Amino acid sequence: MNTLTKRKIQNKVALSLSVLAAAIGLFWLFFILWDVFRHGLSFITPDLFTKDPVPPGFEGGGLRNAFVGQMLITLVAMVIGIPIGVLGGTFLSEYGRHSKLGRFISTLSDIMVSVPSIVIGTFVYAIMVKPIGHFNGWAGGVALAIIMIPVVIRTTEDMMSLVPWSLREAAFALGAPYYKVITQVVYRGAATGIFTGILLSIARVAGETAPLLFTSFNNSFFTTNLNDSTPSLTVTIFQYAMGPYDDWHGMAWAAALVITVAILFITIAGRLLIKWRYRS
């Protein structure tokens, strides 16, 4: 067999294997999506979004409390996580580039990405729930923020590092001080990437259950008071799916569908943004 035929065969084998691997991955993704749609779609009603849960045994009710609680907790996470993440990424890309401290923080942040989220949940439990004596929504927000920060740091640093150095030098050459070079030139160049990273990090934390179990826990009543245990979609899904009632299961499917679609939407929006950015 000559080299050319051998290479062609090798190419075909590698190609088939990778297509197969991609197909297996996609199969499960679509299976999950289809399953969630199949079970959840019939339970998507206006009541789901406008009514609060009713006691077991009663008909009707919805998950308004969980939707609102989820948004509040995520909002707290964003308010804490985005600024810290973006500023941290800025430090790593600009000021800490060649310093030992910068490299140390960067490595630490990468390790943080892979810390199991339940560990973060128990950590926040220890510092924000145990001392206070009861579950609270703030703790849930903080736990999600801790998960968000390393993700935002990584994307911010990467996106800012992609802005060519010549651009910074050009701004310096006009007499711009470093903070203006960063805020007016580097951030502009990296804006879409940073924004996309933020979107993806929101998508990442919006689906977390484990860190909320020990922090914001759950609440069957509508509340906007984050000082008390706060309902969230993910923990509600967890509890309803484990519960003995059929309409609980149905609502858990519906909630799963809503959160899946929301995360899918955020992720696709992020991807489209990147695409749009690099086309223009």
Add this chain to the structure above:
Amino acid sequence: MNKVNKIPADKVLIQVQDLSFSYGSVKAVKNITMDIARNAVTALIGPSGCGKTTFLRCFNRMHDLYTGNHYEGRVVMEGTDVLGKGVDLTELRAGTGMVFQKPTPFPMSVFDNVAYGLKLKGIRNRTELSDRVEAVLKHAALWEEVKDRLKEGASGLSGGQQQRLVIARALAVEPKVILFDEPTSALDPISTSKIEELIFQLKQEVTVIIVTHNMQQAARISDYTAFMYVGELIEFDETDVIFTNPNVKLTEEYITGRFG
């Protein structure tokens, strides 16, 4: 080494006195002494790695952005040593424009690019900004091409237009000196000739120092030429002399393409 100094004292803008520069322990520029004439074009030529870009970047202290670099000697511009300790780098750079090899338009509109330096200087008045942007774009012979796309992103311009935009941006703040680091090496011949023409005109109001690999370019646009080799200034003279009757054999060999 030839240290010809024919430039009359009243025409000198910058005096480089025994300048050396090292990246860490590597000495890239060695004991250069020469004068830069006011309102003239001074070309720095020499083979790759001879230190001409490094030398150029001493004039606005671009090297200060990175650690481990070290200057020796003096670069005196209008009585002050720009390498001195108390020098405000922001001020120095605002008065010393720089244009790089690859065009560096900022990720903003054409207008905002040109207005950038003006805004840094604290000019906020909209009419003043747009007047000055228009004037400087006309000066850079770019106005006709971009007047309808001032609000569009600068990245949409062609490479040559981007380079002229960047020159306009540097010109807008009315610097005393503009440093060009091989400004046409990434451009096509037509864009190159437009930029050469522009540089040639510029010397009426600014002093130009240009690094170039292109001998013809140095011959066409410069008044003085410095030939550098492995960090040293080999010969510095009027461009006509360098290109027609150089004093040093090495210069002649380089000019005639026998090495480099």
